[in-house]
Amino acid sequence: MALQDKYKELIDAAKSSGTTNLQVAEQDGVLHIDGEAPSGAVKDQLWDIYGKIDPNFLAGDVVMNINVATAVAGAKLTVTTDSTNLNIRKGPGTDQPIVGKAAHNEVVSLISKQSDQWWLIRTDGGAEGYAYAQYLTPVE
Amino acid sequence: MTMKMKHLTSLALAAGLMFMISCKSKPKDADIKAAVVAALQSSPGVSADVKDGVVTLTGAVANEADKDAAENTAKVTAGVKSVVDNITVTPPPPPPPAAPVATADDALKTSVADIVKDFPGITADVKDGVITITGEAKADRWKKLKMALDALKPKKVDASGLKVK
Incomplete structure (x- = not known):
């Protein structure tokens, strides 16, 4: 319970911000926080609070997996790479052939989620395939 | 004579019928209770008591649908005048959160x-x-x-x- 006390502000913020399917569980000295934030802004806010309690996330006592609820089929996503193009692949995996590219800051459509990591997307140019979810942010 | 006999027979029949009807409209509470309890086999946790044809249901069920089902079952049982539904709804406790599953x-x-x-x-x-x-x-x-x-x-x-x- 000590970890839940340490991260009380974070857990309280997750609860009060309308994060759904929230699960907070401590296992082997690590606090696992899972949930679905109502928006990307809420997700960012939760990560900011986490970073305030544990500067630079170096303590290693939290694993926080917050998805954004607006990332549903049909949603528009912005390509949030640092500056490069995002590879669109034939299948979910970096070993899969590249079938297209989406430019940095381009807006694409989410078709479905193959997993938390690989999402099936379509660009306005018609390229369709799997891209890494880490570089896709729902448009709000 | 035959006419008189016939008249008497129908009179006796009518009296008998009257007796049966009056009997049917006032079944014994114990009989009603037995019928209600039998009908409530499908609603475990619910018990019934009968007084003057009025059934009182008590006990606890998991949801509102089970409560309504028990009440309706009692209502349609022969001899029941009315039903007092004192069944409480106590939802089962939520399952404990699953331990986080780590990826292989x-x-x-x-x-x-x-x-x-x-x-x-x-x-x-x-x-x-x-x-x-x-x-x-x-x-x-x-x-x-x-x-x-x-x-x-x-x-x-x-x-x-x-x-x-």
Whole structure:
């Protein structure tokens, strides 16, 4: 319970911000926080609070997996790479052939989620395939 | 004479019928209770008591639908005048939250390699569901990496060997 006390502000913020399917569980000295934030802004806010309690996330006592609820089929996503193009692949995996590219800051459509990591997307140019979810942010 | 006999017979029949009807309209509470209890076999946890044809239902069920079902069952039982439904609804306790399931090492290793390749200067190792990060990174880059790694549902992300610039 000590970890839940340490991260009380974070857990309280997750609860009060309308994060759904929230699960907070401590296992082997690590606090696992899972949930679905109502928006990307809420997700960012939760990560900011986490970073305030544990500067630079170096303590290693939290694993926080917050998805954004607006990332549903049909949603528009912005390509949030640092500056490069995002590879669109034939299948979910970096070993899969590249079938297209989406430019940095381009807006694409989410078709479905193959997993938390690989999402099936379509660009306005018609390229369709799997891209890494880490570089896709729902448009709000 | 025959006419008189017939008249008498029908009179007797009518009297008998009257008797039967009056009997039927006033069944004994015990009989009603037995019928209600039998009809309530499908509603465990509900018990019934009968007084002057009025059934009182007590007990606890899991949801509103079961409560309504028991009440309706009692209502349609022969001889029941009315039903007092004192059944309480107590939903079963929610199942305890499942323990977080960590991703298996092989799947985790592949996913970690996919992510870390975009973060030069950082090396990642995976063992028993724990991701160990070493190297150097700027604070904002490390935050991005940590967010991506946490989404893989590891047991732990050990960054004690990481230098944040």
